[in-house]
Amino acid sequence: MKNIFHFVDGKEFKGDSKRTSDVFNPATGEVEAKVSLASKNDVDIAVKNANEAFKEWSLTPPITRARILFKYKELIEKNSDELTKLIVAEHGKVYDDAKGSLTRGLEVVEFACGIPHLLKGEFTENVGKGVDSWSMRQPLGVCAGITPFNFPAMVPMWMFPMAIACGNTFILKPSEKDPSCPLMLAQLLKEAGLPDGVLNVINGDKESVDALLEHKDVSAISFVGSTGIAKYIYENAAKNEKRVQALGGAKNHCVVMPDSDLDQAVNGLMGAAYGSAGERCMAQSVAVAVGNIGDELVKRLSEKVEALKVGPGMDKGSEMGPLVTKEHLEKVKGYVDLGVEEGAKLVVDGRNLKLQGYENGFYIGGCLFDHVKEDMRIYKEEIFGPVLSVVRVEDFNTAVDLVNNHEYGNGTSIFTRDGDSARTFASKIKVGMVGVNIPIPVPMAFHSFGGWKRSLFGDQHMHGPEGVRFYTKLKTITSRWPSGIKDNPEFIMPTMK
Numbered sequence: 001m002k003n004i005f006h007f008v009d010g011k012e013f014k015g016d017s018k019r020t021s022d023v024f025n026p027a028t029g030e031v032e033a034k035v036s037l038a039s040k041n042d043v044d045i046a047v048k049n050a051n052e053a054f055k056e057w058s059l060t061p062p063i064t065r066a067r068i069l070f071k072y073k074e075l076i077e078k079n080s081d082e083l084t085k086l087i088v089a090e091h092g093k094v095y096d097d098a099k100g101s102l103t104r105g106l107e108v109v110e111f112a113c114g115i116p117h118l119l120k121g122e123f124t125e126n127v128g129k130g131v132d133s134w135s136m137r138q139p140l141g142v143c144a145g146i147t148p149f150n151f152p153a154m155v156p157m158w159m160f161p162m163a164i165a166c167g168n169t170f171i172l173k174p175s176e177k178d179p180s181c182p183l184m185l186a187q188l189l190k191e192a193g194l195p196d197g198v199l200n201v202i203n204g205d206k207e208s209v210d211a212l213l214e215h216k217d218v219s220a221i222s223f224v225g226s227t228g229i230a231k232y233i234y235e236n237a238a239k240n241e242k243r244v245q246a247l248g249g250a251k252n253h254c255v256v257m258p259d260s261d262l263d264q265a266v267n268g269l270m271g272a273a274y275g276s277a278g279e280r281c282m283a284q285s286v287a288v289a290v291g292n293i294g295d296e297l298v299k300r301l302s303e304k305v306e307a308l309k310v311g312p313g314m315d316k317g318s319e320m321g322p323l324v325t326k327e328h329l330e331k332v333k334g335y336v337d338l339g340v341e342e343g344a345k346l347v348v349d350g351r352n353l354k355l356q357g358y359e360n361g362f363y364i365g366g367c368l369f370d371h372v373k374e375d376m377r378i379y380k381e382e383i384f385g386p387v388l389s390v391v392r393v394e395d396f397n398t399a400v401d402l403v404n405n406h407e408y409g410n411g412t413s414i415f416t417r418d419g420d421s422a423r424t425f426a427s428k429i430k431v432g433m434v435g436v437n438i439p440i441p442v443p444m445a446f447h448s449f450g451g452w453k454r455s456l457f458g459d460q461h462m463h464g465p466e467g468v469r470f471y472t473k474l475k476t477i478t479s480r481w482p483s484g485i486k487d488n489p490e491f492i493m494p495t496m497k
């Protein structure tokens with residue numbers, strides 16, 4: 001049995017904890033490894049190393065940091081097949097999808113390569129007579145990132161390339177369900193020339209998260225995961241005087257207007273609802289059928305959901321892989337049972353799918369509900385599986401109200417050929433990321449990623465310009481070099497005449 005530990009000070013670190021967690025291959029249901037769950041003491045050692053490394057790293061010129069990231073980009077490209085296979089082996093998603101998610105993470109590295117430009121400050125000559133003022137952004141110190149299972153490469157890469165480019169050191173606490181890819185990402189950054197201690201990986205559960213939240217030498221916490229834990233992180237990081245951004249769960253609505261190109265809408269919805277088995281925070285889990293489009297939409301969707309090819313992530317023919325664990329599979333099936341009890345119409349039932357040769361894998365077929373109502377739990381709660389709910393509404397305004405009244409506000413999209421509806425939707429909708437005829441509107445690395453309402457606690461989104469703001473603090477300097485002037489004491493607030 002393979003044992004997985006931590007990565008501290010540029011090398012494997014075993015720590016003193018005896019607690020472990022099983023790492024499964026979701027395609028077969030087999031336990032493939034045991035990952036160590038760090039103790040508070042293990043976290044202390046990682047923070048101590050990161051704090052020590054910060055002294056030099058924060059003084060390293062941004063151009064030197066950028067050169068390491070350029071080299072890192074090359075190494076990720078060279079090792080992309082191996083990294084992708086690690087994602088597939090522990091998460092279960094299909095190979096091409098896993099590769100795509102790695103590329104989206106790599107794009108943040110590419111963006112972070114521009115850090116010498118991104119850190120340029122602002123300067124004003126003569127804010128007063130002979131007085132100049134400038135602002136600059138400086139690193140925070142040791143930053144920590146706590147990440148979910150569904151993107152073991154991309155979500156950590158929203159964080160650490162930005163944090164270290166800005167001159168911070170970093171402790172990554174990835175999901176204990178798929179720890180191997182994050183460890184390899186850290187190893188490659190060392191190979192790219194990153195000094196030891198700048199990026200550390202601590203595997204663990206609540207004990208290590210709490211140790212990071214309480215540690216006096218951790219300056220900032222970035223979190224991505226479910227809303228309940230995001231709120232806990234937000235509250236406790238703030239209580240311990242840390243900067244925090246905590247991204248939570250989602251229930252994303254795709255509004256299908258009667259004038260839409262229905263083939264585009266259906267294909268968009270299929271990928272967005274069932275890609276990665278629905279285990280994406282940007283998955284579209286609610287299709288809002290406006291006006292008379294409902295019957296045709298459900299008919300076309302059901303044909304495609306029935307035809308979905310479910311199988312192991314490494315099989316070329318698979319469109320959808322298994323769920324991450326048996327526990328999660330049971331939870332998703334439980335929601336489908338609940339939807340039936342609540343009175344929604346189950347048009348396609350994927351609960352009984354069995355794959356020959358993979359009987360113990362964590363598979364479920366695509367599920368499609370019609371006539372889902374606002375007060376049903378399957379509408380209100382995040383299922384995080386391949387379950388699409390169709391809600392029928394009379395008109396555009398009702399669709400907008402439906403989206404705006406939901407507690408989550410991560411992503412949404414509208415399919416329409418009408419510019420007025422699209423523009424009004426983009427303007428009025430209370431959601432952080434909006435697509436117009438784009439089913440999964442994930443912003444590119446040079447924009448920023450984040451939701452509204454209970455999908456994000458905190459002020460700043462991830463990566464892009466917001467990432468630079470989050471991982472730096474602003475300092476403004478006002479200076480003058482008077483010669484031959486004798487100042488008298490001034491007791492009034494200085495103003496410019």
Ligand code: NAD
Nearest residue numbers: 147148149174175205206209225226229247248249250281
């Ligand atoms: P999760 O909340 O269970 O776990 C996320 C992280 O928190 C993991 O590292 C985990 O070890 C840690 N954790 C779990 N329980 C904890 C506790 N009690 N105390 C402290 N730390 C704890 O989430 P998950 O199941 O790994 O991921 C799926 C969730 O993440 C979904 O809700 C999904 O919507 C969300 N997500 C959101 C985004 C976004 O950008 N908003 C992106 C990806 C995933």
